[in-house]
Amino acid sequence: MKASQEFTVAPGDLLPGRWFDGRSSQARPVLVGLQPTPRGPSLLLHPLAPPGEAPTVLRHAQVGWPETWSAQRPPPRVVVDLREHGSLEVDAVSEWQAALAAAGARPGLAQHMQTRWSVLLAVLLAAAIGLLLFYRYGTPWAATQLTRWVPMGWETAMADQGLQEMDDGLLKPSKLAPERQAQLRARFDALAQQIPPALHRYTHYAPQWTLEFRAGMGANAFALPGGRVVMTDGLVQAAARQGLGDEALVGVLAHEIGHVVHRHTTRMVVEQGVLQMGLGLALGDVSGILSTGSALLTGLHYRRSHEREADCFALGLMRHAALPTAPMGTLLLAIARDEDEDDKKQEKDGARSAPPGKHGSPEAAHPIWSLLSSHPDTVERASALQQGQAPHCPQ
Secondary structure (H helix, E strand, O other): OOOOOOOOOOOOOEEEEEEEOOOOOOOEEEEEEEEOOOOOOEEEEEEOOOOOOOOEEEOHHHOEOOOOOOOOOOOOOEEEEOHHHOEEEEOOHHHHHHHHHHOOOOOOHHHHHHHOHHHHHHHHHHHHHHHHHHHHHHHHHHHHHHHOOOOHHHHHHHHHHHHHHHHHOOOEEOOOOHHHHHHHHHHHHHHHOOOOHHHOOOOOOOOOOEEEEEEOOOOOEEEEOOOEEEEEHHHHHHHHHOOOOHHHHHHHHHHHHHHHHOOHHHHHHHHHHHHHHHHHHHHOOHHHHHHHHHHHHHHHHHHHHHHHHHHHHHHHHHHHOOOOOHHHHHHHHHHHHHHHHHHHHHHHOOHHHOOOOOOOOHHHHOOOOOOOOOOOOHHHHHHHHHOOOOOOOOO
């Protein structure tokens, strides 16, 4: 009989089968019936021997129903798992399928995916779109909400440990005169006290603001969780070389204050956890293979997003304090040009054989939260800040 032939089977029609009831090695000949019920088809087994034996009725939940197969590739026989009642074999494959449909059985999505390429491709496309939306919108939103519940003590401990590790390796004590440090700390403290309520991202979040100075890593500044901001001697010296006043440095500090207020470092940690958890739920064991690559890609994406948020915050805070942002943009552009010149010089001198980093230096390879060296769009952002603007800021 051809597999493509259609059969008309009504509920209650009986099909021949072999029942292995688990009590004997011999199969018992039976007639198999399928009846519709509100919870799905039920299975009736009518033994042919001994005569007069009552039929066995199995509810839908008592049967391990076999999956639907492609009409072009039917199995040689149907094997039904009856669980504690053994198993059932039916040779009339097409008739079984027709009887099952007549009894109200409908294949689920997983079975449709196994028998129809169009359904499989549609589900894969929907899953890919869902993962993309989760990555682009769901992960940042969830991380932002979860960050509200991260205690300040955890942030402070992470900041202490991170700064200690850098002090033990990359960073050196500052050589700025104490008077100069005091001047900049006063400007920093005054700026931190002027943050308007509209710029606060998390209600009741009260960082302990501290400005520290270090040397040993060029012109840079970075923020640590909990309110600690670090400025390097190189950044102060770069502003002096450009003939810029302290407004340029204050603008950089406003940007770093924005990182703290938005709790970007904490959100980065939470975002990676949320993303990996989502991948695990969606892809199972495959997520372990993808987590390493996704951590780098998503870290770069979210970090750029955080930089834009910090730029917008700096604009808002500097305007509130009646301070210009053009000097900050000028300073960042000057540093970016210096870095480009260093790159070209090192290429000419063959310094590209050094370990990978921004330009082969230990500073570039160190995993810190950097304003300047971590983001290839620094020139674009600095040019906008020089004009008193920032991309992607809400109007």
